[in-house]
Amino acid sequence: xxxxxxxxxxxxxxxxxxxxxxxxxxxxxxxxxxxxxxxxxxxxxxxxxxxxxxxxxxxxxxxxxxxxxxxxxxxxxxxxxxxxxxxxxxxxxxxxxxxxxxxxxxx
Numbered sequence: 133x134x135x136x137x138x139x140x141x142x143x144x145x146x147x148x149x150x151x152x153x154x155x156x157x158x159x160x161x162x163x164x165x166x167x168x169x170x171x172x173x174x175x176x177x178x179x180x181x182x183x184x185x186x187x188x189x190x191x192x193x194x195x196x197x198x199x200x201x202x203x204x205x206x207x208x209x210x211x212x213x214x215x216x217x218x219x220x221x222x223x224x225x226x227x228x229x230x231x232x233x234x235x236x237x238x239x
Contacts, residue, residue, distance in 0.1 A: 137176040147189055157188050160199055187213045
């Protein structure tokens with residue numbers, strides 16, 4: 133059962149980014165990333181927000197876009213970026229599984 137809400141620390145760990153980067157991206161892309169706030173004011177991210185943050189990370193880190201360029205791409209057509217990000221996630225998962233199988237076989 134997947135969680136419904138994730139803290140900024142959990143999201144930053146998933147993305148491999150600093151919490152300050154996640155916070156900045158969520159502020160900059162406030163139209164697309166809408167975290168809830170708890171009573172203390174901490175951000176709590178939905179899985180959809182995490183998918184959007186992965187898309188932003190892909191555009192900024194892998195494609196070399198600026199934040200403005202990533203914003204423009206999100207406005208135009210973010211579905212193509214979404215497909216690439218999901219494909220990369222699938223490949224990473226497959227790689228992890230293969231590494232685990234190799235470790236079992238080598239014992």
